[in-house]
Amino acid sequence: MPETTRHTPWADRAWTAVLERTGRTAAEVGPRFPLYADPESGTWKSTSRGSWTGGFWAGLLWLRALASGAPRDRAAAAECTRRLAHWVDQDTATRGLIFWYGTALAAGPGSDGAAAGLREKAARSCLAAYDPERELVPWGEAFGGPRMLARVDAVPGLVPLLAGLAGEGRRAAYGHLTRHLTLSRTERPPRPAWQAGPGDGWTPCAEPAPGWSRTTPWLLLGLADGLHCLTDGLDSRAAGALWEAADRLTAPRLAPAAGLVPPAQDGQRSGPVDTSAAAIEAVALLKLAALTRATGRGNEAGRLTARARQILHRLCTGHLSARGALTDGCYDAARALAPRHELIWGDFFLAAGLAILTGRTDPFAT
Numbered sequence: 001m002p003e004t005t006r007h008t009p010w011a012d013r014a015w016t017a018v019l020e021r022t023g024r025t026a027a028e029v030g031p032r033f034p035l036y037a038d039p040e041s042g043t044w045k046s047t048s049r050g051s052w053t054g055g056f057w058a059g060l061l062w063l064r065a066l067a068s069g070a071p072r073d074r075a076a077a078a079e080c081t082r083r084l085a086h087w088v089d090q091d092t093a094t095r096g097l098i099f100w101y102g103t104a105l106a107a108g109p110g111s112d113g114a115a116a117g118l119r120e121k122a123a124r125s126c127l128a129a130y131d132p133e134r135e136l137v138p139w140g141e142a143f144g145g146p147r148m149l150a151r152v153d154a155v156p157g158l159v160p161l162l163a164g165l166a167g168e169g170r171r172a173a174y175g176h177l178t179r180h181l182t183l184s185r186t187e188r189p190p191r192p193a194w195q196a197g198p199g200d201g202w203t204p205c206a207e208p209a210p211g212w213s214r215t216t217p218w219l220l221l222g223l224a225d226g227l228h229c230l231t232d233g234l235d236s237r238a239a240g241a242l243w244e245a246a247d248r249l250t251a252p253r254l255a256p257a258a259g260l261v262p263p264a265q266d267g268q269r270s271g272p273v274d275t276s277a278a279a280i281e282a283v284a285l286l287k288l289a290a291l292t293r294a295t296g297r298g299n300e301a302g303r304l305t306a307r308a309r310q311i312l313h314r315l316c317t318g319h320l321s322a323r324g325a326l327t328d329g330c331y332d333a334a335r336a337l338a339p340r341h342e343l344i345w346g347d348f349f350l351a352a353g354l355a356i357l358t359g360r361t362d363p364f365a366t
Contacts, residue, residue, distance in 0.1 A: 008309075008358055014316035014324075015067075015354045018347060021324030022064050026076060031083070033057050037342040039327045045338070052094035052143070054084050055102030055157070056348035059366065062105035063351050067360065074112075081106060081115045088122050092142035093151070095126050096158025101348065104160075104366050123161045127169055130162075134196055135175035137162075148196040149205065152215050155180050155222030156280075163229040170233060177226045180219065181245045189266065190215050190249075209334065211266030213273075217280035220249050224287035228364050243297075246288060253281065254303055260314040264330035264339065272339040275319045276329040276346030282311040282353040283366070290363040312353050326350045 025034055025044060033050035034057055037043060050057065061077035080102075087098050099122035106115035130137050131148075137158060139149035155177065162173035183202060184190035192215045193205035208215070223246055231239040252258060264274040289304035319328045321342075329346040331338035355361040 010313060010316055011354050011358050014312075014320055015351070015358065015360070017320065017324030018326075018351045018354070019064050019067055019324075021347070022060050022351075024323070026061065033080075033083075034344045036329070036331050036338040036344065037325060039321075039325075039340055039342065042321075042323055042325060042342070049086055050084060050098070052092070052097055052153075053344050054087070055098040055100065056345040058084060058102035059105055060344070060348045060351060063348075063355060063361075066105060078106070078112050078114065081112070081118065085118060088118070088125050090142045091129065091140035091147070093126070093129075093137045093139050093154030093158060094143075095122050096137075096154065096156065096161050097345075098157075099123070100157035100161045101366065105361075107365075119161065119164070123165050123169060126158060127162060127165060127172055130172040130176070132172075132175070134200075135179040136196075137172070137176050138196075139193075146195055149193055150180060150183055150196070150202070151193040151208075152180060152184075152190070152218040152222075153192075156218050156225065157222075159222045160225045160229050163226075170230060173226065174230050174234070174238075177222060177230070178241075181223065181242075184219055184245075184249070189252075190219060207334065209265060213262045213264050213266070213277035213330065214280060216249055216253070217277050217284060220246075220253075220284035220288070221280055223249065224284050224291065225364070227291050228287065250285070250288065250304065253285070254307055258307075260311050261319070261328070264333040268333070272330045272333060273328050274330040274333075275315055275326055276343045276349065278311050278315060279326065279346050279349035279353055282308040282315075283349050283356065285311075286353060286356045287363045308353065309357060312350070312357060315350055316354075320350075 029046045032046040033054045034044040034046050036045050058080040061080050065073040065077045084102050099119055103115040103119040106112035138147050139151050141147045159173045159177050162169045183194050191204050191210050192208040192212045194202040195205055197203045227242050261273045261278045264272045285304045285308040289301045293301035321327050325342040326346045328340050329343035352366045356363050
């Protein structure tokens with residue numbers, strides 16, 4: 001039996017609990033988008049337009065719709081996706097997070113044409129923002145601060161979103177990904193954000209601080225998608241460089257002493273942990289495992305899958321509440337914002353990881 005479909009009763013129970021929680025969340029927030037929920041009461045903080053996390057709520061609704069097959073669940077997911085349209089022309093690289101995760105699952109059985117059209121519009125808008133000199137879709141001004149930033153949370157979603165346009169889109173996706181990977185080699189651990197300086201120079205940003213929990217998981221996720229959708233058009237040297245980056249970034253995660261749920265900020269062991277970072281990592285590793293298995297890269301696929309399975313097991317047995325909420329996520333440790341809460345992207349990546357692990361979805365359906 002394939003590694004990812006081995007019988008996992010704990011994963012089946014968690015999958016059911018997370019989807020039931022999704023239904024209760026939908027009833028609570030109505031036409032709004034959930035951001036984070038109080039760990040005790042479960043009450044959601046929500047927003048009318050979704051912020052950078054809106055695509056994860058739409059994606060979670062699509063997972064529920066694909067699991068249930070119910071027309072009303074599909075209609076709810078499609079309606080949520082349509083409400084993301086406001087972000088198409090906003091100047092933010094997080095459009096990758098919004099429009100890839102908010103539309104990718106809509107391409108499943110009975111695909112949603114409106115979602116596909118929205119995804120293409122968003123991709124073309126992001127391509128128009130691509131700076132060929134910096135080889136980057138800039139972070140943008142939509143959330144304030146300097147525009148010409150390279151931030152790791154601009155990598156996942158944006159790579160497959162751009163690559164879907166082929167031609168110039170694939171070239172921009174490759175440039176954007178390799179720019180971030182090049183910067184990630186500058187410091188260890190990788191620094192989350194850099195600001196463009198004179199010429200081709202880059203200056204490290206103070207925020208997010210080095211050691212941020214989601215830095216490597218976001219990079220790994222974008223890299224996995226890049227290896228999936230870009231390598232067919234690359235020469236062996238360029239493809240090999242992407243695989244070398246994958247080996248470099250996964251090596252510390254596969255070390256025997258590597259923790260399963262990281263601290264929200266490395267070096268602050270008494271501070272909060274971040275289960276959302278662990279869930280992102282699990283999905284990235286499952287994608288990389290599928291790719292390594294397909295390319296015959298020795299025993300790496302088994303090691304990657306085992307690590308992802310361990311992470312998901314820890315999340316489901318140690319951090320999943322009785323109501324199906326993934327607790328102990330940290331929205332922003334530096335500002336003490338929702339430091340031990342349920343986070344909507346944490347719920348999404350936990351559900352996506354469980355769906356991949358149990359064979360309910362293809363690793364690259366999300």
